[in-house]
Amino acid sequence: MKNARTTKFISALAIVPALAAVLITPSEVQAAAGGIQNCTASTTCVVGEFLYDDDSVALTGATCTLTSKYPDGSAHLTGQAMTGQSDGWYAYEFTAPATTGLYRATVSCEESGDTITIDRSFQVNAASATDVDSIASAVWSYSGRTVTSFGSLIADIWASATRTLTGVGLSSGQLATQSDVVSVRDKIDDLSEDSGDLTGIKNTVNETRLLIEEVVNAPIIQNILEAGRWTPSCSNNQPWHFIVVKNKARIKKLMMTANQGAFHTDPPLMIALVLQQEKCHG
Numbered sequence: 001m002k003n004a005r006t007t008k009f010i011s012a013l014a015i016v017p018a019l020a021a022v023l024i025t026p027s028e029v030q031a032a033a034g035g036i037q038n039c040t041a042s043t044t045c046v047v048g049e050f051l052y053d054d055d056s057v058a059l060t061g062a063t064c065t066l067t068s069k070y071p072d073g074s075a076h077l078t079g080q081a082m083t084g085q086s087d088g089w090y091a092y093e094f095t096a097p098a099t100t101g102l103y104r105a106t107v108s109c110e111e112s113g114d115t116i117t118i119d120r121s122f123q124v125n126a127a128s129a130t131d132v133d134s135i136a137s138a139v140w141s142y143s144g145r146t147v148t149s150f151g152s153l154i155a156d157i158w159a160s161a162t163r164t165l166t167g168v169g170l171s172s173g174q175l176a177t178q179s180d181v182v183s184v185r186d187k188i189d190d191l192s193e194d195s196g197d198l199t200g201i202k203n204t205v206n207e208t209r210l211l212i213e214e215v216v217n218a219p220i221i222q223n224i225l226e227a228g229r230w231t232p233s234c235s236n237n238q239p240w241h242f243i244v245v246k247n248k249a250r251i252k253k254l255m256m257t258a259n260q261g262a263f264h265t266d267p268p269l270m271i272a273l274v275l276q277q278e279k280c281h282g
Contacts, residue, residue, distance in 0.1 A: 036102070036121055036122060036123050037120070037121075037122040037123070038122070038123050038125055039096040039122055039123065039124050039125070040096060040124070040125055040126075040127050041096055041097065041098050041099075041100055041124050041125065041126050041127055042095065042096065042097075042098055042127065043095070043096055043127070044093060044094075044095060044096075045093070045094060045095070045096040045122065045124075046091050046092070046093045047066055047068075047091065047092055047094075047105060047107070047120050047122060048082070048089055048090055048091025048092070048107075049064070049089075049090055049091075049107050049109075049118055049120060050087070050088050050089050050090075051064075051088045051090060051109055051111070051116075052088055058086070058087050058088025059088050059109075059111050060084055060085075060086055060088060061084075061111060062084065062090065062109040062110060062111040063081075063109065063110045063111075064081075064082040064084065064090040064107055064108065064109040064110075065079045065080060065081055065082060065107070065108050065109075066079075066080045066082055066092040066105060066106075066107055066120070067079055067080070067105065067106055067108070068103045068104065068105035068106075068121075068122075069103060069104045069105070070097070070099060070101075070103065071099065071100075071101030071102055071103065076097065076103060076105075077092075077094065077105070080092050080094075082107065090107070090109065096124045097124060099124065100124050100125055100126050101123070101124060102121060102122075102123050103121060103122050103123070103124060104121050105119075105120045105121050105122055106118065106119060106120060107120045
């Protein structure tokens with residue numbers, strides 16, 4: 001090699017075996033693979049490798065690529081360029097396929113004319129089923145949980161243009177809004193006022209009916225009595241006095257017969273007690 005210093009690739013996953021390769025001539029490439037990396041299907045997976053020279057100095061100028069195959073042997077990734085870091089770390093990030101199984105993969109790096117190929121096969125596993133009880137337990141046992149400090153969460157909810165706390169739409173109808181409640185209240189107030197008015201009208205009608213009965217019936221009775229044609233009248237022109245009784249209880253008491261028969265109490269009820277002014281003589 002042109003460099004005075006011997007350059008060796010050392011896999012960070014097997015540093016001791018790689019250091020033992022220092023005794024081999026510079027033109028030979030040595031690498032040792034670590035354990036199989038596990039990735040979860042449909043999630044982010046990162047395949048990477050640290051590269052050092054024989055003096056354990058990070059190699060930052062290498063060109064590395066990743067190639068992998070599906071479990072059935074078809075191509076998955078082919079020569080994907082890996083990003084290097086100042087500490088000698090080279091990696092490629094991708095979304096693990098939904099197909100589970102072992103993906104055979106290799107990382108190939110070239111530095112100053114030397115090339116190293118490292119086995120970086122990885123296993124894609126199905127995502128584990130979510131354990132609701134475990135999630136709840138983890139949330140409540142989390143040291144940083146809080147139910148009183150939400151930052152601007154509450155303000156953000158009320159300020160959201162699509163919030164539904166004030167919406168009335170439901171899948172089976174609508175919520176009652178303030179205007180609906182006020183409208184119902186006003187209607188109830190109106191009905192209360194109307195009911196009061198109707199009660200007053202009813203009382204007025206009853207009073208008017210009774211007054212009419214008194215005004216109309218009084219002269220009729222007076223005329224009948226003044227006719228003086230019923231026994232025990234002693235003369236046709238005998239003066240009479242009469243009293244109009246309208247109380248149902250009193251009328252019933254006056255009209256009850258000796259055998260306590262039925263009494264007709266349907267309105268209108270009125271009885272005239274006719275009294276002679278003086279006893280008849282002869």
